Amino acid sequence: xxxxxxxxxxxxAPSAIVEGALEAVREFDEVEIILVGNEHAxxxxxxxxxxxxxxIEIAHASEVVEMGESPMAAIRKKKDSSIKKTVDLVKSGQAxxxxxxxxxxxxxxxxxLVLGKSEGVDRPAIAAxxxxxxxxxxxxxxxANVDCSPINLFQFALMGHAYSKHILGRPDPKVALLxxxxxxxxxxxxTKEVFKLLKGSGLNFIGNVxxxxxxxxxxxxxxxDGFVGNIVLKTSEGLAEMVVKMLKMEIASLTMGRLGYxxxxxxxxxxxxxxxxxxxxxxxxxxxxxxxxxxxxxxxxKAIKNAVRVACDSVxxxxxxxxxxxxxxxxxxxxxxxxxxxxxx
Amino acid sequence: xxxxxxxxxxxxAPSAIVEGALEAVREFDEVEIILVGNEHAxxxxxxxxxxxxxxIEIAHASEVVEMGESPMAAIRKKKDSSIKKTVDLVKSGQAxxxxxxxxxxxxxxxxxLVLGKSEGVDRPAIAAxxxxxxxxxxxxxxxANVDCSPINLFQFALMGHAYSKHILGRPDPKVALLxxxxxxxxxxxxTKEVFKLLKGSGLNFIGNVxxxxxxxxxxxxxxxDGFVGNIVLKTSEGLAEMVVKMLKMEIASLTMGRLGYxxxxxxxxxxxxxxxxxxxxxxxxxxxxxxxxxxxxxxxxKAIKNAVRVACDSVxxxxxxxxxxxxxxxxxxxxxxxxxxxxxx
Numbered sequence: 058x059x060x061x062x063x064x065x066x067x068x069x070a071p072s073a074i075v076e077g078a079l080e081a082v083r084e085f086d087e088v089e090i091i092l093v094g095n096e097h098a099x100x101x102x103x104x105x106x107x108x109x110x111x112x113i114e115i116a117h118a119s120e121v122v123e124m125g126e127s128p129m130a131a132i133r134k135k136k137d138s139s140i141k142k143t144v145d146l147v148k149s150g151q152a153x154x155x156x157x158x159x160x161x162x163x164x165x166x167x168x169x170l171v172l173g174k175s176e177g178v179d180r181p182a183i184a185a186x187x188x189x190x191x192x193x194x195x196x197x198x199x200x201a202n203v204d205c206s207p208i209n210l211f212q213f214a215l216m217g218h219a220y221s222k223h224i225l226g227r228p229d230p231k232v233a234l235l236x237x238x239x240x241x242x243x244x245x246x247x248t249k250e251v252f253k254l255l256k257g258s259g260l261n262f263i264g265n266v267x268x269x270x271x272x273x274x275x276x277x278x279x280x281x282d283g284f285v286g287n288i289v290l291k292t293s294e295g296l297a298e299m300v301v302k303m304l305k306m307e308i309a310s311l312t313m314g315r316l317g318y319x320x321x322x323x324x325x326x327x328x329x330x331x332x333x334x335x336x337x338x339x340x341x342x343x344x345x346x347x348x349x350x351x352x353x354x355x356x357x358x359k360a361i362k363n364a365v366r367v368a369c370d371s372v373x374x375x376x377x378x379x380x381x382x383x384x385x386x387x388x389x390x391x392x393x394x395x396x397x398x399x400x401x402x
Numbered sequence: 403x404x405x406x407x408x409x410x411x412x413x414x415a416p417s418a419i420v421e422g423a424l425e426a427v428r429e430f431d432e433v434e435i436i437l438v439g440n441e442h443a444x445x446x447x448x449x450x451x452x453x454x455x456x457x458i459e460i461a462h463a464s465e466v467v468e469m470g471e472s473p474m475a476a477i478r479k480k481k482d483s484s485i486k487k488t489v490d491l492v493k494s495g496q497a498x499x500x501x502x503x504x505x506x507x508x509x510x511x512x513x514x515l516v517l518g519k520s521e522g523v524d525r526p527a528i529a530a531x532x533x534x535x536x537x538x539x540x541x542x543x544x545x546a547n548v549d550c551s552p553i554n555l556f557q558f559a560l561m562g563h564a565y566s567k568h569i570l571g572r573p574d575p576k577v578a579l580l581x582x583x584x585x586x587x588x589x590x591x592x593t594k595e596v597f598k599l600l601k602g603s604g605l606n607f608i609g610n611v612x613x614x615x616x617x618x619x620x621x622x623x624x625x626x627d628g629f630v631g632n633i634v635l636k637t638s639e640g641l642a643e644m645v646v647k648m649l650k651m652e653i654a655s656l657t658m659g660r661l662g663y664x665x666x667x668x669x670x671x672x673x674x675x676x677x678x679x680x681x682x683x684x685x686x687x688x689x690x691x692x693x694x695x696x697x698x699x700x701x702x703x704k705a706i707k708n709a710v711r712v713a714c715d716s717v718x719x720x721x722x723x724x725x726x727x728x729x730x731x732x733x734x735x736x737x738x739x740x741x742x743x744x745x746x747x
Contacts, residue, residue, distance in 0.1 A: 127587075189644070190644060190647065190648065200582060203582065203589065203590040203591075204590050235633060237545060237548065237632040237633065244629070245549050246548075267632075267633075267640075268634070268636030268637030268638070268639070268640055269636040269639050269643075271637065271640060272637075272640045272641055272644040273640070273644075282590075283582075284582055284589070284590045285630060285633060287582040287612075287613070288580060288582065288612075288630060288633070288634060289613070289634075289637050290613065291582075291612050291613030291614040292613030292614070292616065292617075292634050292637055293613070295612075295613055295614035295615065295618070296617055296638050296641050296642065297645065298614075298617070299534070299535060299617040300673070302535065303535065304649075304669055307669035307670075307672040310672070323652070324649055324652035324653040325649070325652075327652040328645070328648050328649050328652050
């Protein structure tokens with residue numbers, strides 16, 4: 058299975074991306090990778106490495122979208138960017154999925170513009186995995202749509218349900234709505250409407266969950282708008298970083314600090330592994346015609362390898378078709394949930 | 403200075419509250435406490451304790467609002483609740499400030515209904531303190547108002563600025579808007595409007611901050627609506643708890659686990675102290691005529707003692723008057739910022 062990988066996207070590109078591609082082809086037998094980007098730079102990274110024969114190819118792209126650029130301007134101006142070509146390869150059928158750790162707004166917009174929305178989906182959503190004591194849950198939308206309608210959030214729930222069931226293998230995913238109190242009456246105008254829709258959906262809807270509950274693993278799918286979702290993701294990332302830093306400082310300040318650190322190092326490492334975004338690889342953009350995985354800008358080679366795994370899984374399990382079917386079935390059941398509204402970008 | 407303290411509110415009431423009152427009168431010379439609630443239960447808690455003469459009195463209240471009750475129904479039905487009487491004592495002038503760790507929705511509604519909104523304030527807001535590597539910042543609104551207008555958020559910024567300057571002693575507080583990207587163009591419809599208002603306000607506005615930035619201490623005041631604020635507060639609480647639990651488990655799983663824990667215990671304790679909500683005591687409800695401190699439901703005696711300190715500080719520094727003056731001055735400068743809109747509840 059061919060996966061197009063944006064070799065120029067991310068803080069550690071192209072080295073971490075090329076290294077991740079090598080790790081992926083070594084670990085996953087069925088995978089072939091098309092590295093998209095500056096051919097010269099990519100060849101430089103591959104030089105001297107043990108590259109399995111016929112498993113990696115290069116598609117040259119002359120431009121790179123930088124992190125600070127406005128998505129729409131970057132798409133208009135840079136017609137030969139690595140991120141654009143990565144998605145184009147999926148559109149033309151030369152690759153089955155696209156993976157990029159580059160500008161997430163651009164990846165999202167290109168996924169939508171080039172591949173198009175799935176039938177029945179009003180707004181594609183970013184499905185981010187977050188850690189809990191009992192394994193990860195899916196939070197969506199992770200930031201694709203800032204202002205949402207109740208039907209948008211309802212569709213996010215359906216897409217998250219499909220992802221949890223088919224990719225994460227949860228038999229009957231528990232779906233929850235992120236709010237500020239457990240009762241149906243708690244929340245803002247948006248969540249109160251979504252609560253009613255989810256209540257009557259036949260999904261395994263467990264009601265509202267609060268911020269403090271999500272890390273206890275009460276839900277498999279947590280639904281919110283992209284503004285709230287992005288703030289939850291980034292707040293969690295910032296807090297986890299601060300906690301580890303503060304603990305290191307506290308340990309260093311103890312009389313037996315150095316010795317103590319030797320003991321704790323292993324624990325900190327184990328903790329990091331359990332909460333590491335790199336284990337999850339990347340967040341799929343759900344609700345488009347095709348597979349597009351958006352990886353963290355800081356992606357290491359391991360994160361890239363895992364993003365390729367997520368891409369493969371999504372293709373093999375026909376995730377976009379499953380989502381289309383689930384939404385069509387729900388539209389038959391609740392005719393007011395009609396897709397085809399305004400695009401996200 | 404007399405402070406009315408709801409003795410029946412919170413998970414550990416009345417014992418932690420009564421103990422907190424005793425700690426407060428021992429530590430703060432100018433404080434006298436009126437413990438409000440079931441006289442028999444309070445006397446039981448005081449029995450055998452060293453109660454400083456004339457520093458603690460009891461105001462009997464026959465009812466208690468339970469955590470699960472609907473705020474409006476509880477206020478309508480329980481006319482003699484401890485939380486109601488606590489706020490009433492401020493209204494009648496018998497106490498200078500109210501402190502409660504009970505039902506926060508009820509405390510908020512009573513603060514608003516009994517004491518009334520400050521002139522020029524459309525919506526009172528909960529100002530919560532959050533830890534960073536460089537000391538705490540104020541996040542508001544922490545959950546008083548779920549659906550907000552741009553002017554509401556602008557007024558939150560003014561109130562947070564006053565709190566940061568006069569209570570936390572920051573000379574020129576840096577005010578930021580919580581959003582999903584640093585550029586003015588990033589955010590939802592609400593934040594984009596608020597950005598413009600803050601930009602032209604003359605406040606030390608540092609622009610948008612993202613969730614990952616808030617714990618780095620970039621801002622002294624972080625403004626958002628109460629839905630987002632409550633989710634940020636509770637997500638942070640839940641994540642910090644999970645982190646400490648996971649680290650303990652990781653340490654226990656190490657070969658030298660027990661020994662390691664001895665080293666780390668001090669560090670975990672130091673970390674906990676730095677991030678402990680109990681150090682901050684409680685979140686003031688800003689924008690009402692009077693001082694009302696809303697404490698965490700899980701408040702320990704230390705949290706209550708610190709909430710009494712915050713209440714005293716706010717009274718001594720005339721916080722509500724400062725806020726009124728700041729808002730009046732801003733209304734002269736930007737006449738479109740006109741107070742007097744719809745009530746929060």
